[in-house]
Amino acid sequence: MKSRILLVCFTGTIAISSWSCSKIDKGFLSQGIRYKSNIIECKRGMALTLSDRIDADGSTPPYTFTMLNLRNKITGESAPAEFFTDYEVLMFKSGSVFDPSKDTTVELLNKKRELVNTTPMVFNETSGQIAFNRASANLTLGEYVFDVEMSNSWGKRLFKDFAQINVVDPLITDMFQVTYQAATGSTAAEVFTTINAPQLSCTKISNEGARVILKIVDKNGNPWNPRAGEVIRRGDRPTFESHVKFNPVIETDTALICDFEVAPFPLTNLVGDDGTDWAFLIYYRIPMQFAQIDGVPSNNVNPVFGFRVLMEGTYVVQVKLPDVTRISGATQSPGTT
Structure with a gap:
């Protein structure tokens, strides 16, 4: 009787020991994240130009993206200060609905608009999407590259030379x-x-x-x-x-x-x-x-x-x-x- 009890306990101990040694990965962060196109065009002065979102390639959400080291592609010098300078831009107020059939006077139009201080380029850390606004008219023409750091529950990973921004004049x-x-x-x-x-x-x-x-x-x-x-x-x-x-x-x-x-x-x-x-x-x-x-x-x-x-x-x-x-x-x- 005693030996039977000992055998049961011994078997149970083996099972528990085997389970406790298994390692469970905490999240997944792909090495293959990307934009649909890694060349993003900024047409200077346009009201709104949007890039694609970053394809996270199955990485575990939630995750964040950080743009790092925006620099001139040819010289390697840091991007001009205008990229990070606030400018006054006239924009529609958040949540406002402009109805061209009703908002037919400057007074009515201005109730829906406001001056906003914003940089010419806004990087969305949740989606990786880049938005350029009218203040982009202040940017210097050229080709710029940047790195991206992605982080989630797995950890962080740096992607060098992730994408290129071409600042051009609109045709x-x-x-x-x-x-x-x-x-x-x-x-x-x-x-x-x-x-x-x-x-x-x-x-x-x-x-x-x-x-x-x-x-x-x-x-x-x-x-x-x-x-x-x-x-x-x-x-x-x-x-x-x-x-x-x-x-x-x-x-x-x-x-x-x-x-x-x-x-x-x-x-x-x-x-x-x-x-x-x-x-x-x-x-x-x-x-x-x-x-x-x-x-x-x-x-x-x-x-x-x-x-x-x-x-x-x-x-x-x-x-x-x-x-x-x-x-x-x-x-x-x-x-x-």
Whole structure:
């Protein structure tokens, strides 16, 4: 009886001893974490540019990422101080909902916005995602690399030369989009002839403000004079002003100017009271006394075009009519925009 009891105890002791010697790993931290692309592009001055999140490759959550040693790829020198300097940036308030159909005045818009002090680049330590904002206009062009340290319950691991940031200037296609272009000539009896479509181009002249200077010019680059009635509305169809929510359009001797406040501009498709979706279309007429179409005499000129400006700044948008010549009628004041 005693020996049976001893045997049971002995067997139990062996089982317990075997279990207590087993080692259980505490978490897992992969050596293969990565961005989808290890080259991240920062387009200077854009309202918001986001990188991918870091793929943790099955690592045990929760985990954190820390960006370390941001430096110039070629020289190895530390990244310029502008990366870590706070700038005042106008942003929508956290939790606010901007409704372009209702928030149609600067006063209403400003209730949803505030000036925020922020660095041009913000690194999210939970996801590894990098966000660049308008303050990135202050960054120096170049290629920069950085290391990442990841930590979780397993411990910490350093990933050298983890990814590269290329600070570049946005292309005009990043800032400006043509959505439509066409034109006709029309007689006094409203008989229409299709002519060559206008050619739209855009030049950014400043990072400051939020302004479009719209010029309609002939094939030689001569602008018509909106202030003198050389560019007029076409019935009840939408004009430049139809898309302007916040400030009145200013007419000068050479241009139509609007301060659009917030990009993109136009914010949304224009929908008429009857439900017609005009998208971003703009219609104008240049009366026949101010224009000569090649080979089509005594016709009004009817340009139709649409565009969007995708980031704040000051732009000259030119609408060039390639087979039309301006007839000098009204004089233009020198030096007007």
